[in-house]
Amino acid sequence: MPVKHYWNEEVETMPQAKLAKIEGALLSKETAYIYEHSPFYRQKMDKTNVKPEDIKTIEDITKLPFTTKDDLRKSQVEFGGLGGHQCAPKEKLVRIQGTSGTTGRPLFIGLTARDANSWKELFARHADLSYRAALRVTRNAADAEDAVQSAFVRIMQDAVKYRGGKGVKVWITKMVINTAKDQIKGAVRRRGREEKVGGEVVAIVS
Numbered sequence: 308m309p310v311k312h313y314w315n316e317e318v319e320t321m322p323q324a325k326l327a328k329i330e331g332a333l334l335s336k337e338t339a340y341i342y343e344h345s346p347f348y349r350q351k352m353d354k355t356n357v358k359p360e361d362i363k364t365i366e367d368i369t370k371l372p373f374t375t376k377d378d379l380r381k382s383q384v385e386f387g388g389l390g391g392h393q394c395a396p397k398e399k400l401v402r403i404q405g406t407s408g409t410t411g412r413p414l415f416i417g418l419t420a421r422d423a424n425s426w427k428e429l430f431a432r433h434a435d436l437s438y439r440a441a442l443r444v445t446r447n448a449a450d451a452e453d454a455v456q457s458a459f460v461r462i463m464q465d466a467v468k469y470r471g472g473k474g475v476k477v478w479i480t481k482m483v484i485n486t487a488k489d490q491i492k493g494a495v496r497r498r499g500r501e502e503k504v505g506g507e508v509v510a511i512v513s
Contacts, residue, residue, distance in 0.1 A: 314432040331364040338362040338371070340394060347382045347391030348374075380412045389417045404463055430459050433476065437483045444487035451487070458486035 313319045321329075339359040341348045351372040352358070361370055374392075382390035389403070400417040418426075437458065441451035462482050 315428070319432070327365050331367075334365055334368060335359070335362050341392075344394040345392050347378075347386065350391075351378075376414060379414055383415065384412075389415055393417055395419050395422075426463060429475075429479075433479050436476070437479060440480050440483050441487040444484055445491060450490065454487035454490050455483060457490065458483040461486060 318326075342352060342359045343349075351374065355372045357370050357372065361367065379390060379392055382392050385391065395417060397417070399419045401420050402418040402423055404416045404418060406414045434455065437455045438451055441454040441458070442448065445451045445454060458479075462479060
């Protein structure tokens, strides 16, 4: 059986110019949608004099007002329920994802079936790379699998923290590595055994 190098080869090998054109069209469509359905985002855009028709290409994303996790928490307090940033009607929601609330008030995010499928696609596309990154840290296959699963739960919870930067692949890999390290440190505390490796405290994997 031939080795499969891509989950979605058409998308993952698409020329940059074609990808940018698609991203621009989707961003324009999404901006118009949220402006119509979200009082929270409509207020933010109006305050910065940005209209949906101003967003035509992916480069125009810098025109959109910045949103923080605290903004979304305040939105849930002000508008109630899932907040004024929730666009999809409640009857279309299939899952409500909540953050841990360790850094403040828990944030709840409603997902439609399409949202959930998008997360499945994201996981499938990055699962192999994530597993290999976790395995380098844990040095144990079962622990690496656990770390990847835990990391993607955190990724879903912290999606609003994503800032772009070096790209989603780098962000996901960093989250996986940090989760694997946290997992090892947790095991260390439970077993009371530690070892210095590269200046960091990690578990002695038996």
